[in-house]
Amino acid sequence: MSQTMDAPTAPPELDRDLPHPQGPLTAAALISVDYIAPPAPIAPFVTTLYHFRCDEPLIRDIQPAAIGQLCIFPHGTGEMHFAEGYRDPNHPVGLLTPLSRATPIEVEGPFHAFGAALTPVGWAALTGLHAGQHKDRLLPAASVLGPEIAELGERLIAAYRDGSISGRDCALAVGDFVGANVKPVHPRHLELIAATGRWLGASFNPEIGELSGVAGYSGRQVQRLVERYFGLPPRALARKYRALRAAALLSAPQLSLEDEAEIAEAFFDQPHMIREIAHFVGRTPARLTDPSTPYLAEMIDARNLRELGP
Numbered sequence: 001m002s003q004t005m006d007a008p009t010a011p012p013e014l015d016r017d018l019p020h021p022q023g024p025l026t027a028a029a030l031i032s033v034d035y036i037a038p039p040a041p042i043a044p045f046v047t048t049l050y051h052f053r054c055d056e057p058l059i060r061d062i063q064p065a066a067i068g069q070l071c072i073f074p075h076g077t078g079e080m081h082f083a084e085g086y087r088d089p090n091h092p093v094g095l096l097t098p099l100s101r102a103t104p105i106e107v108e109g110p111f112h113a114f115g116a117a118l119t120p121v122g123w124a125a126l127t128g129l130h131a132g133q134h135k136d137r138l139l140p141a142a143s144v145l146g147p148e149i150a151e152l153g154e155r156l157i158a159a160y161r162d163g164s165i166s167g168r169d170c171a172l173a174v175g176d177f178v179g180a181n182v183k184p185v186h187p188r189h190l191e192l193i194a195a196t197g198r199w200l201g202a203s204f205n206p207e208i209g210e211l212s213g214v215a216g217y218s219g220r221q222v223q224r225l226v227e228r229y230f231g232l233p234p235r236a237l238a239r240k241y242r243a244l245r246a247a248a249l250l251s252a253p254q255l256s257l258e259d260e261a262e263i264a265e266a267f268f269d270q271p272h273m274i275r276e277i278a279h280f281v282g283r284t285p286a287r288l289t290d291p292s293t294p295y296l297a298e299m300i301d302a303r304n305l306r307e308l309g310p
Helices: 120-127 147-161 167-181 187-202 219-230 234-250 257-266 270-281 294-299
Strands: 031-036 046-054 058-063 069-081 087-089 093-096 103-118 138-140
Touching (some): 031 167, 058 069, 069 147, 069 167, 087 138, 103 120, 120 167, 120 187, 187 219, 219 234, 234 270, 257 270
Antiparallel strands (some): 031 046, 058 103, 093 138
């Protein structure tokens, strides 16, 4: 018998150790984020390129759960506060591993960043790391990708600081690095990744059993491989993307009656929906359209969930 997510039984309580920012989040008018579509050759590996800027002396924000990022910080020194109780600094040339939940950021500004948000295929092809075993960290990129990324990052930081290169061009240069350094992924694994994306995008509560047999793998093999490439096993992964998809719809200027009904049916009850979205996105539904949260609004935009397929 196939299994579905959460319904019809009551959901368990979420972890209570999710950290929260120590103070108000930075206001929208003080933050600028440019998203740059990845060139066609790197589109399978990069969801979006970006350039983030805020010149405040202290910046607080929340990074929604995501796959992973190659990120460079020419200005700003701070930390990500992970739920397990540890903190990682924003290394000048960093590799943000896949996140299993929303993660607060606190930075002494001005804070500028540029980089590439990776797809599941991009994470695997660029890093070769097991996403589940390396989730929820901000690492020095050279520790995984070698000295070349540190050298590139240092050159881009120097050029960005002296104004000889724009943030957009820096982000495109990071994209070029990704394209030049990805390695082949096993074809059957690619088939499984694509099928998992379609599975996640087909329903708010996809049936776990529908993944069994994909690409010729048993249910147990599918569990292991999904965690390897997406950072979470299928049940937890479906919870994460249900929250992200619901948040993307709820943050839209207008919500159709059909979408509203679908979201309502996707969760056990409204308190459950609020907890889930807060856990994976970092805001309650009432704050998803808050004008003080532009970074969040961009990161949960449907165009940044391309890994879900059509």
